[in-house]
Amino acid sequence: MSAMAQRLPTTFEQARAGAISIAADALVRGELVVLPTDTVYGIGADAFNPKAVQALLDAKGRGRQMPPPVLVSEVATLDALATAVPAWARALADVFWPGPLTLVCREQSSLQWDLGETHSTVAIRVPDHPVALALLERTGPLAVSSANLTGQPAATDADAAEEMLGEKVAVILDDGATPGDSDSPSTIVDATSATPRLLRLGALSVDDLNRVLAEHGEAIVAPEAPIQ
Template sequence: MSERILPASDANSWGPAIDEAVAAVSRGALVVLPTDTVYGIGADAFTPPAVQALLDAKGRGRQMPPPVLIPDVRTLDGLATDVSDDVRALASTFWPGGLTLIVRAQPSLAWDLGETNGTVALRVPDHPTALALLRRTGPMAVSSANRTGSPAAVTAQDAFDQLGTSVAVYLDGGDAPGQVASTIVDATTGTLRLVRAGAISLEQLAEVAPVEAPGPQGEPGP
């Protein structure tokens, strides 16, 4: 096992690992973290060179910008604009959890996630290690911890085998419990549209808000 892989499954002992990951994020380096779906590779969302390094590590272009993970639903209004009641209801019901919401980004945000066309994909992961990190770093650009076109990583070692020394710190939270990608809903227009089926079913979504049937499938992400 690489010395970059640090144990981070127990809140009573993960302090040094979280500290090291926070330090890495603050200096613009990449970290791998467990989520409730699959492992993710993350960077400070507000450090454009770090986001570019994330895309480079995955072998991914700017036309596929990474989602942003946030620590709680209260962060939604700081990053998104024109948030409808239906979007708030979905966020309140399924966050933390396996739902990614594509929303209109606040135009004043000083970030560069790629070719987003003014949108951002947001999620609050339901994983204690991820949340412990996000509460200290703030919003992180996070994509699935794999080379583009390869299987998503479900362990820290899986991620290391694909990403190697491009990542400064790997937080090992054990096997990713969900191992199913998040469901993605596009909320950038007047109609909510299911972009990718995943951890939360269309039927579950429909119990909370009107969401149209699936569109094209995307690459698995955290």
């Protein structure tokens, strides 16, 4: 995008539906949209449009070796995108979705997309934010990464997102400050094997995870050095 993004308020109910419709149309055209989530603002693209996903990575200054997560609107979509999901991972999803939990799963082999160098995995989350969920219900799965330039703090309001990405996106959905902050991203758990492994500690603590995992005879395995 060469011009500044169209910034649309969503804090008033009467404006929200129209703003979400404009954002959804932009995503269908292969453009990028900034949207609020329950953690930080995200920059989103149609997950099934490889050019749009590459534009997202380019906008952030990020390489294909760091593919974006995929946001969906409901837990039921997990099986459409992932395969061989362990029972303990489903339990985490049932308890913490919508919410700040990202599950890295084996992707369905039939999916026609290119998110980057995923090694046949996909990171999936259902955000707990009404604007994000309403948009996802219109568009289906979106590739969404934090709305910031690589190396900069994630945007927690539309001003910060616009300053960093305003010339690279078509629409900014402005819903005020996010409930979360840049130091509390989603917690990421590797669900590609039988043992739950912590990839990033975020808004959900190890104790939060283990309270659910214990019911399945599991406990989270934390890395010696946390992933940032």
